[in-house]
Amino acid sequence: MSRALEIDIFRGLNILEMENTESCDDSFFDHASYDDMKMNYADTIFPCFSFISGMLLKRDKVVPARKSIQLIGLGMAFNSVPMLLENEKFRPLGVLQRHGLSSIILNNLVPINFRNSVLFPLAMSGLWLAVSFGHATDKSKPFDNQEHTAQQKIDSIFFGGRTYHENFDPEGLLGSFMTSVTIWSGYWFMQQNLSNLHSFLAGAGFLGAGYLVSKVFPAHFPVSKPLWTPAFALTSNGWSILKYLAVKNAIPYLPSLVKNLLAIVGKQSMEVYFLGEILLLISKYEFTENTSIWKMAQSGLNKIFSSAITKTILTLTFDISLVGFAYWCNANGWKIRLL
16 A cells, blocks of 8 residues: 555544544543643644645655645635624634644745754754743743743734634744644654654654653643644654554555545545535524524434434534545545645
């Protein structure tokens, strides 16, 4: 089995995970808040998405800046929809925007030889640390109060002093430095061509190093997705490698239909992402107070099934819709293309 197919299946699973964490009303699948300074299951998914994009990079090729800029534009356009429909405050950053910014840093702001070197993650980590510690209000506890962090001070210049959501996907410009390191890590991992054993040791090593650093220096190196700290980058890299290894070794035992459908979802990941977000936006939109399509479906199913079975039915219906859409897109050659 080719490596490309393995990565497509891995990416397909990851994009379904990304959408399912938003559809499930369960604290286990929610993002950790800023004050938690920890990593929940949901917090491993977007870093894995960035890690996978790094796995697909070629040694002597770079992603053109215009593609990353278009990705940022798509993300900002989509984030304007809740603002228009629900009068929410505009959220300038998100998954696509963070990824686009980080890709520009990795691919377009440094020479290709530097990108291919371990000096890149060291330089980005050093830059993140210098800014985070140097511009925090309390340098002894630079992340204790999110309002006084360097990241918030930088964002206030560009985004008018806005504050973070309680639970959210990536926000903050400063975190783009370390997200670029996550992308680089996926690139580095594929360049090594490691055996299963060495891949496991690499994943466990990243994971252990991230947690160890956060325990020894909790005030300065917490595991925090909102900040995308070096400890978080290490830890999430470890999870990404171990998840990839698990998927890779499970593939020979999967039915052909499952493998093919997951690979199609991986190839159509952008289309599936947008459809999933649109379906969630429509189904959870409250057209009257505390009333939405999602809640009505839950209420109706709860009259017949237990709450756990209801959640399973809704999740499976959601997943089947996404997989079916990916299959349709693939069969008809329809794809969002960045110029």
